[in-house]
Amino acid sequence: MSKRIYWLLPDVASARRTMNDMLLARIDERHMHFVGREDLNLSGLHMANVLQTSDVVRAAQLGALIGAVLGSVAGLAVAWYLPLAGEPPRWGLVVVLAMVGLVFGAWASSLIGVSIPSQRLRRFERAIRQGQILLMLDVPPGRVEAIESRLQALHPEARLEGVEPNIPAFP
Template sequence: MRRRIYWLLPDLASARRTMDDLLLARIAEPHIHFVAREDVDMSGLHAANVLQTSDVLRAAQLGLVIGGVVGTVAGLAVAIFFPIVGDSPQWGVAAVLAVLGGLFGAWAASMIGISAPSHRLERFQPAIEQGQILLMVDVPRSRVAEIEARLQALHPEAHLEGVEPNIPAFP
């Protein structure tokens, strides 16, 4: 189980030094994510991807649930009131429409969620717009205190912004 530690760094030079220190602490690069304004040159840093900076996963989950419910209701109505073969309800149609509704809902909602900024990063948006760089580092639960102490000792210019107890499985 990993925990996500948030740090705000004042500039690119500090971010690059922090990246090097995390690599020396044996934190793998895929677990280090930086977020900055769009006009900032992030070369040499592992920039956060769309899964970490948008609400695509949250939106897809919500769309799956809503689409599945709507698909189930529509499927039940079709199965009971409009049977395809004979006069008995066609329960298979209800199941198919429930699955298709869930898939369509997840797809449609993810298209909306990909353009929405992550609700987890909203509190950092003003600092990012001012030119600071957000560091998100995912570390094993047993190393959180060690990594926090290391970064505080090596980077007094950085600000610890907290630890997220449950990071998403995919981003």
């Protein structure tokens, strides 16, 4: 598990300097995620992808849960009412339909979730609209204080916006 540190940077130049400083601090580029307005030239920065900027993962998890429950209910109904006279219920259908529901639910809801902005980033929307750059750093728990101290010392123009305690490996 990692911890995610949120920093707001005033402009693109500051974001580029911060990225270089984090590379010198041995933070791998894939652990840095920058978010800014679409009209800003953020070339050279490691941009956050759809997994970090949308609710696709949460939507897929919720859809999988709902799909599995509905698939199980459908499987119970089919297994109970479908067998011909004298045959025992086919309980394997419950498992099959639950799995189909799980996959379909995850797929369908992830299509919706990809277009919904991340709830974690809602508090930064106004700052991003104003032209600031959000930096999300994923670091091991033991390095959080050292990275925060380094950023505060080297970038007084940046603003620490908090630490998220547990970031799973995906995303």
